[in-house]
Amino acid sequence: KQEVTQIPAALSVPEGENLVLNCSFTDSAIYNLQWFRQDPGKGLTSLLLIQSSQREQTSGRLNASLDKSSGRSTLYIAASQPGDSATYLCAVRGGATNKLIFGTGTLLAVQP
């Protein structure tokens, strides 16, 4: 059974810092991995999707890497801003029906 873990559970950094969020999964047989952002009381916003054959994806100040063999992904946020404060979720997609298995999330607070 696939299990997804995110570390740390919570993170507080001053504005301008670069930071890394970690995601690990137990079954490397995945189709892709998706990083999401969730603001309080809101739905999920997709940030980056990495296919199983890819090593990384970049969008603006965000860079996500994937090491499928070791079951790890990282989300790197450069020059963090207070507007980046949110919960960040990683999810892996696999199996016959391609449902997403989510991690428990990292609550990020960027202090101005």
Place this chain on the structure above:
Amino acid sequence: GAGVSQSPSNKVTEKGKDVELRCDPISGHTALYWYRQSLGQGLEFLIYFQGNSAPDKSGLPSDRFSAERTGGSVSTLTIQRTQQEDSAVYLCASITSGGLNEQFFGPGTRLTVL
């Protein structure tokens, strides 16, 4: 274009009542997923539709939960005889076949069972 929409956005009900939650996926998206996000449980899969069929219902927590999809579009999640532990945010996502297969999520329905 329009994203995934869900209604109602908030629903407060009394224990024992039935509720219906609606999801309108992105037009043309063939697959639709329901997830539940409850305090202490994180986000968990409930059911998957491909067209109007549900080949994976493995996440439905009990037989009080059911869902249907009609016309390959709108889906309804029904919870009968609601219990307090059903309180959660219910999220719907749709996906197109082929391409990146990225899942797009709706804003969710927050269900509170008193």
